[in-house]
Amino acid sequence: MDIARRGLLAAGALAGGMVLARPVLAAGLPVQVGADSASPAFRAAFERLVAFARSEIEAWGFPGLSLSLLGVNGEVATAGIGFANLDVRTAVTTAQLFQIGSISKSFVAVALLRLADQGKIDLDRPILSFAPDLPVEDARVTTAHVINHVAGFPGNAPPFPHETGGKLWSGTVPGAHFHYSNSGYDMLALLIQRATGMAFPTAMRQLVFAPLGMEASEPVIRTRDRALFASGYGPLKSDRAWFPGDRLVEGSWVDIERAAGSVAATPGDMAKWMRFISACATGAPQPLLSAASARRFTSPAVAAPDFGADAKYAMGLAGFAIDDGPVLHHTGGMITFSSAMTVDAGQGGGCFASVNFTGFDGYRPRRVTAYGVRLIRALAAGTALPDAPEAAALPPVAEPGNFTGRWVWPDGVAMTIEARAGGLVVSTAGRTARLRPDGPRSFRTDYPHIPTDRLDFEGERGRAERLWWGSALLGRDAAVPQQPSDPKLAALAGRYMSNDPWVGSVVVLARGQKLLVEGFGELAPHADGSWRFTDPELSAERAWFDATVNGQAQRLSLSGEPMIRQS
Incomplete structure (x- = not known):
């Protein structure tokens, strides 16, 4: 699940844990490379990518990184960089699983496109016509609306939110406005189950993983497989901002079976996934989709400003340009992992990278995957390999x-x-x-x-x-008059927290006649008893306050996720 503005609730959450890690020693980062069958030219390009990826995690102070590069001609190289476990200093290997987060959405989209090719669903008909008991409030919502984040659903409402009778509401007319929704994708798992008659993980293996030979990867994250994963990390001090180089702590393990983001993959399997996307984008043969569905999968059509001013989105992938060349892209943020994937949509090939550090603080290895695409383009064109960007963590403050x-x-x-x-x-x-x-x-x-x-x-x-x-x-230089808060608003202000690591905490502030969720903006009361953001980009979100004791609301439900007041 991508955690940024698209992940409203998770913005306050940080990984927890009890195992104190020693600081990363930048000079001692181990590297394992797998490129035995690659040509010397491809290996030379990959060495540049590995060097930049290593400098990137050194600059940030991240533990490790999983990396794969797919060339235009199908060549593959993989690498494990840094540490899979800081406490015992084990190195990242190319056989380990990393959680890829919202990159999982492209897998779910392909599963649904396959079911459409088989005539089991119609992506453009209302979803309730196939599954009338799905938790959808607006009967106009189609499966494609949900896949493309234009159903108007909230970003991170829980399954079956209590405040709305167990149904997902649409904050905008379906099809009219992009609003990134993990909640919608989680519901799509139920549709896949209905259409296949299988449990969601089984259906994903049969529809996507097995035909592509992605045997090392898992569609869900479970404790029984934990030994196959690199350990994930978050900040030691979770009650304040994290800065690059601060000490880390091993994060909480959470079993995850969510269509929004529960795939775990090796870098080699991610190269197979990028090869499939490349084939769909370039019209090359591939084993899963009809030609029409392959085009639909790789033809972003919905304006998606979350991914950039000119970005578009469709079927689990965002499209935009890098150096005037089209790419297909997605990122993923998990409790203790952050990932990025960028595929060249014009000629194929791509790059995947994932770090074992929390995705809740905004970082994604986008610069690594963008540099990877530039390298494979230079190889294909026979031009000089581009220099790597300067490794840097936080940018300098402008003015x-x-x-x-x-x-x-x-x-x-x-x-x-x-x-x-x-x-x-x-x-x-x-x-x-x-x-x-x-x-x-x-x-x-x-x-x-x-x-x-x-x-x-x-x-x-x-x-x-x-x-x-x-x-x-x-x-x-001088104190200024304060803006006295409305007592009714002051009764709602405070810090609210959930022990669910996906939810975390938020701060609600009363500033004069305004009530705000810190970092997201102003709330206004609505006739139905909810509070709604005045920012149109957050029109799908809702807030409810209740359980008043001692004149203060004790509970905040933010888009259906309950949090309790903290003193």
């Missing part, structure tokens, strides 16, 4: 002077924000902490023992004049 200076709390206490080594630091109450960008005018901090780690700046003409830290408004 730091807009944010630096002296800031004053409502009680007159001052703090300073300074630029240091391309970044920003905040100093107050005798402590100094780092800031990292989290939007054009927002930052997160690792300042200890605070109820919220997010700072939001306001001001005209670029230079910030006011700073929100939680519900407090700070002024530049």
